[in-house]
Amino acid sequence: MTYRTKGEKMRLNLFLTSMGHHEGAWRHPASAVESVQDFRLYQEIAAKAERAKFDSIFMANRYSVSTKAVTYGELGGGGMEPLILLSALAAVTKEIGLIGTVSTSFTEPFNVARSFSSLDHLSKGRAGWNVITSGTDEEAKNFNLEEIPDHEQRYVRAQEFLEVTNKLWDSWEADALVKDKATGVYALSEKVHEINHKGSYFSVKGPLNSPRSPQGKPVIVQAGSSKDGIDFAAQYAEIVFTAQQTLEDAQIFYKKLKSRVQDFGRDPSKVIVLPGICPVIANTDEEAKAKETELHKFTNPAYSLLQLSNRVGFDLTSYPLDGPFPELPDIKEIKGHQSRTKLISDLAKKENLTLRQLLLRLAGGRGHFTIAGTPERIADELQAWFENGAADGFNIMPQQMSEGLTEFIESVIPELQNRGLFKTEYTDGTLRDKLGI
Numbered sequence: 001m002t003y004r005t006k007g008e009k010m011r012l013n014l015f016l017t018s019m020g021h022h023e024g025a026w027r028h029p030a031s032a033v034e035s036v037q038d039f040r041l042y043q044e045i046a047a048k049a050e051r052a053k054f055d056s057i058f059m060a061n062r063y064s065v066s067t068k069a070v071t072y073g074e075l076g077g078g079g080m081e082p083l084i085l086l087s088a089l090a091a092v093t094k095e096i097g098l099i100g101t102v103s104t105s106f107t108e109p110f111n112v113a114r115s116f117s118s119l120d121h122l123s124k125g126r127a128g129w130n131v132i133t134s135g136t137d138e139e140a141k142n143f144n145l146e147e148i149p150d151h152e153q154r155y156v157r158a159q160e161f162l163e164v165t166n167k168l169w170d171s172w173e174a175d176a177l178v179k180d181k182a183t184g185v186y187a188l189s190e191k192v193h194e195i196n197h198k199g200s201y202f203s204v205k206g207p208l209n210s211p212r213s214p215q216g217k218p219v220i221v222q223a224g225s226s227k228d229g230i231d232f233a234a235q236y237a238e239i240v241f242t243a244q245q246t247l248e249d250a251q252i253f254y255k256k257l258k259s260r261v262q263d264f265g266r267d268p269s270k271v272i273v274l275p276g277i278c279p280v281i282a283n284t285d286e287e288a289k290a291k292e293t294e295l296h297k298f299t300n301p302a303y304s305l306l307q308l309s310n311r312v313g314f315d316l317t318s319y320p321l322d323g324p325f326p327e328l329p330d331i332k333e334i335k336g337h338q339s340r341t342k343l344i345s346d347l348a349k350k351e352n353l354t355l356r357q358l359l360l361r362l363a364g365g366r367g368h369f370t371i372a373g374t375p376e377r378i379a380d381e382l383q384a385w386f387e388n389g390a391a392d393g394f395n396i397m398p399q400q401m402s403e404g405l406t407e408f409i410e411s412v413i414p415e416l417q418n419r420g421l422f423k424t425e426y427t428d429g430t431l432r433d434k435l436g437i
Contacts, residue, residue, distance in 0.1 A: 002389050003258050003268040009423045010386045010416070011393030011435060013099070013239075013274055014049045014405070016057045018042065018078045021278050022364045022399035023307065024298025026073050030403045036078035039088060045405065046089045049096060052409040053423055055435060056097030056128060058221070058241075058395065059086060063106060063139040066310070072303030083115050090123035097431035099128030099221055099239075105154060106134060106143040109164035109202055116218040117169065117210040125214030125430030128239070130221040131232075133158050136310060155228040160199045162220075162236050167195040169217040171207030187211070215430045219437070225253060225339035234260035238437050239272045241395050243340060243367045245347055250275050250390035270437045275385065276368030276395040279378050281407040288372035295399055296360050304359040311366065312341040321356040325349070343367050364399040375411035382412075383421060 018036045019026040026033045035041040049057055059082035065074055082100035090098055098119065102112050112129070120127035133154035134140070140148040149157070176191035195206035222237035224230065233240045240257060244250035258268035280295070282288035301321055309316045312328060319326050325348035328341065344367055348358045364370040371378055385391040398404030416422040427434050 001255070001258075002387070002392075004392065005269065008436070010382070010391070010421050011055045011272055011274065012053075012413075012422065013056045013058050013097075013241075013393070013395045014045075014054045015276065015395050015397040016042070016045060016059050017401060018045075018080075020399050020401040020404060021366070021368075021397040022295045022298075023073070023304065024295055024300075024363065025400045027298040028295065028400050030400060032402065036075075037080075039085075042080070042085060042089060043092050045401065046093050046096065048405060048409060050093050052413050053426060054096055054396075055393070056099050056126075056431065057089075058099040058128070058130060059101060060130075061101035061103065061132070063103060063134060064136065064142055066138070066306060069303055069306050072300045072306075074303070074307075083119060086127075087119055087122055090119065090126065093123075093126075095126075095426045095434075097126045097128055097219065097434070098123055099130055099219070101130040101132055103132045103134040103139075104158040104161040105132075105148070106139070109161050110168065110204060110206075110208070112161075113165040113168040113208055114210050116165075117208065117213045120213035120215050120218055121210070125432075127213070127215065128219035128221050128431060130223065130241070131158065131162065131236070132223065136313070138310070151226070152228060155224075155232055157201050158232065159235075160201050163199070164195070164197050164202050164204050166217065167197055168204070168206055168208040169212070171195055172210075172212040174212055174216070177211045215432055219431050219435070225343075229339060230257055230260055233257060233271075234266070235264050237271060238432070238435075239274060242273060242275050243343055243365075243369070244275045244390070245343065245367075245369055247385055247388065247390050250385055251388065254390050272392040272435060272437065274393050274395045275391050276365060276397050277378075277382065278365035278368050278370040278397045278399050279404065279408060279412070280364070280370075280372040280399050281375055281378060281404065281411060282372075283374065285373045285377060288374065292364065292370075292372040292399070296363060299360070299363050301356065301359060304363060305355075307366075308344070308359065308362065312344060314341075316355065319355055321359075322354050325353060325355055325358050340367050365397055368395075368397055370399070375407075375415050378412050379415040379419065379421075382416065383419060386421065 019031045086098040086100045137147045171193050173191040177187050197204045219238050221239040222233040223241040261268040261271050280292045305317050
């Protein structure tokens with residue numbers, strides 16, 4: 001069951017990073033690492049994606065950096081703040097959605113509501129907010145906290161955070177702004193409302209000091225796959241990013257998420273599920289595998305271990321690389337990214353991987369599905385997931401950005417279009433209108 005209308009096309013989002021999603025991508029000969037802080041690089045990527053008719057581009061966000069890991073390229077992707085960069089891209093794009101990540105753990109609802117309202121105004125209705133709760137002590141220590149709150153508490157806080165931002169976005173009625181020079185009335189005060197929210201975590205008077213934006217509020221995006229994450233997405237999200245390793249796992253997640261959406265009285269066809277796909281493309285499968293192997297040569301096991309330890313919330317640096325992946329604490333004891341930790345642990349056990357082998361499996365996509373093959377093979381895989389109740393589209397994550405994005409645009413997208421699976425033109429309206437949600 002796909003929860004879609006007949007003839008509906010798949011949606012494609014580009015996960016924007018400067019060099020690519022493989023952790024060694026910045027060292028690749030085709031990667032212009034000298035340009036990672038140059039706006040023109042991001043402008044070029046966004047322009048390519050818009051010409052190819054991607055629905056949106058998305059930027060992740062991290063709130064800490066390791067002094068050890070910078071040696072190996074932890075900021076090899078540039079370290080840009082999403083909303084600042086997306087606001088700049090709003091001025092040089094016209095159609096493509098602009099989705100930025102902001103954590104509910106380290107800011108206030110008023111700031112976030114105002115920032116996304118501004119982005120929606122500047123982009124004429126193309127803003128999206130990827131809502132995260134953050135999951136590491138290292139991030140918490142940059143925001144006057146000794147440690148990150150536990151998993152459940154973070155989601156309870158995030159729920160109230162969303163409640164407040166929604167009230168703030170609705171504090172201006174759609175027809176409140178009149179700008180009448182003759183009468184001297186700029187806005188109708190009876191259509192602008194204080195929200196007077198008082199809750200467990202926030203006390204906010206309102207109203208928002210930004211008029212209602214073209215979409216009213218940004219498209220809400222969420223990426224958690226834990227029980228708390230699925231419930232949160234089912235209540236609030238309009239796009240759900242997810243990491244799944246197989247068609248079967250993706251089908252299970254898709255069905256579970258859509259079912260929970262219905263449980264909360266929402267229409268599951270209006271919630272789009274986009275698994276991450278990390279492609280390496282060549283004329284033959286063998287050439288594609290060779291390209292992926294070449295990327296693996298640019299990794300550093302010490303850095304990979306630091307990254308993996310941070311991701312699973314467990315120090316793995318003392319374990320032998322050629323030994324088995326160690327047994328982790330019970331998933332409920334993990335304060336950080338529970339669903340991704342479980343995916344990684346399950347993958348290691350299922351394929352009987354050594355720690356070194358696991359690091360290479362994760363190097364290209366951090367747990368997202370990696371595939372090296374011909375354009376036809378990759379299109380076959382996307383079609384199978386799309387047509388068999390596993391996805392409404394995909395979050396495209398090129399392992400090496402400059403060549404990989406061009407190859408995907410020039411070879412995979414035309415194949416999808418020839419099969420009638422992806423659009424050839426944008427429809428009119430806001431991001432929410434274009435997505436049909």
